[in-house]
Structures are given as structure tokens and as C-alpha cells.
Amino acid sequence: MPLISESVTRHxxxxxxxxxxxxxxxxxxxxxxxxxxxxxxxKPYVDFWVYYEQDMMIGFTYLARRDDLVFLMYLxxxxxxxxxxxxxxxxxxxxxxxxxxxxxxxxxxxxPDKPGAEDRARRRRFYLRNGYEGxxxxxxxxxxxxxxxxxxxAVKPDEFFRLYGRFMGFPLSVLARPxxxxxxxxxxxxx
Numbered sequence: 001m002p003l004i005s006e007s008v009t010r011h012x013x014x015x016x017x018x019x020x021x022x023x024x025x026x027x028x029x030x031x032x033x034x035x036x037x038x039x040x041x042x043k044p045y046v047d048f049w050v051y052y053e054q055d056m057m058i059g060f061t062y063l064a065r066r067d068d069l070v071f072l073m074y075l076x077x078x079x080x081x082x083x084x085x086x087x088x089x090x091x092x093x094x095x096x097x098x099x100x101x102x103x104x105x106x107x108x109x110x111x112p113d114k115p116g117a118e119d120r121a122r123r124r125r126f127y128l129r130n131g132y133e134g135x136x137x138x139x140x141x142x143x144x145x146x147x148x149x150x151x152x153x154a155v156k157p158d159e160f161f162r163l164y165g166r167f168m169g170f171p172l173s174v175l176a177r178p179x180x181x182x183x184x185x186x187x188x189x190x191x
Contacts, residue, residue, distance in 0.1 A: 002093055003090070005050070006049065006050050007048065007049060008038070008048040008050050008060065009042075009048075010035075014050050018060055021059070021078055022034060022074070022076065024079065025074075029143065029144060030108075030144060037062060040064075040167065041062075045065045045166065045167075046063070046167070047062070047063050048062050051086075051093070053086075059076050059078055059086060059087070059090055060076055061094055062074040062075075063094065064166070064167040066159075066163040067159075069102050069104065069155060069160075069163055070098050070101045070104070071104050071160070071163050071164075072094060072103055072104070072105040073106075075087065075090055075091070075094075075105070087130075088130050092130075095151070102153045102155055104135065104150050104155050104160065105127070106139055106141070107127065107146060107147055107149060108120050108123075108145070108146060109146055124147070133149065134183060135148040135155055136182060136183045137155075138182070139160075139180050140181070141176075141179075148160070161177070164178065
């Protein structure tokens with residue numbers, strides 16, 4: 001049974017709770033200011049959804065679209081409901097909402113010698129269990145190295161850059177343009 005979903009706006013009563021979850025689920029260097037996310041969510045190609053079950057906020061998703069490509073920027077489940085299948089249900093609802101689309105998301109690259117490697121590996125396994133696969137691309141954005149995962153078909157770098165440009169707008173899409181590498185990690189001088 002699908003979760004109840006509701007579009008998030010700056011007037012949403014759930015905003016304080018959602019903000020706490022956003023700050024708990026993502027490190028500061030991976031979070032865009034919530035005010036910017038809310039402003040961008042007014043665009044017709046951006047979806048910011050909160051999900052409920054029996055009046056309990058379960059989690060949220062935030063994504064941008066261009067043509068048949070969806071970029072799932074954020075997915076978070078309230079800590080009280082993790083490991084209960086809700087993350088998979090949120091992914092399924094995104095797929096059902098965009099049935100003809102390929103879906104791309106970034107996860108922190110799994111580097112065994114870095115702190116948090118097991119958590120990153122666990123997140124990667126979660127997405128693989130839900131039908132995602134490696135894209136062959138590593139993306140460095142705002143100093144963080146991510147692995148791009150895809151569902152529903154391959155994504156080319158130029159497709160990602162077009163979607164990124166649409167979401168970020170000019171000049172930020174040029175000034176903050178991510179770097180894409182093949183799936184082998186770049187040398188530290190490329191950072």
C-alpha cells in the first residue's frame with residue numbers, strides 16, 4: 001500500500017520536523033540550504049515530497065527532472081522507521097510517479113580506508129537491492145566524491161549536466177559544475 005504523500009512548501013506544517021530529519025540524515029557539506037530547496041521546489045520540474053503513514057511522517061524525497069531523466073537528490077527516512085522497508089517504499093513511489101524515466105542518484109563513494117566506509121557500503125547495498133546499478137561515473141561536487149547509481153538505463157554525463165544546469169541555473173551551474181570521472185577514483189590532485 002502506498003504511503004500518503006504531500007508536496008512540501010514553505011507553508012507546510014511539517015517543515016520543522018522535516019528540517020530536523022534533513023539535518024540529521026545528511027552531513028552539512030552535502031546539504032543545500034533548505035530555503036533554496038523550497039524555492040526551487042516551486043519549479044514544475046522539481047518535486048519535494050513528504051510521506052506519511054497513519055499521520056506519522058516517515059520521510060521525504062527531493063528530485064529534479066529533465067526529459068526522461070530524474071535525479072533523486074535527497075531521500076531520507078525518519079530514524080524511528082529505518083530498517084522497516086520504508087526506504088524501499090519511497091524508492092518505489094518515485095519509480096511509480098515517473099514510470100518512463102531513468103532515475104539517477106549519488107551516494108558518497110565507498111572508500112574502505114575512510115571513516116564511515118561501512119555505512120556507505122550499507123547504503124550502496126540498499127540501492128543495489130532496490131534495482132539500482134553503478135553508472136560507471138564518479139562525481140565530485142562541492143568537494144565530495146560520489147558514485148552515481150542509476151535505475152532504468154544508462155545515463156550519459158552530458159544528460160546529467162543538462163539536468164544539473166536546469167536545476168542550478170546560471171551562473172551557479174557553470175561556477176559549481178561538478179567533475180565527472182570514470183569509476184576509478186581520481187588522483188588527489190584532481191580535487
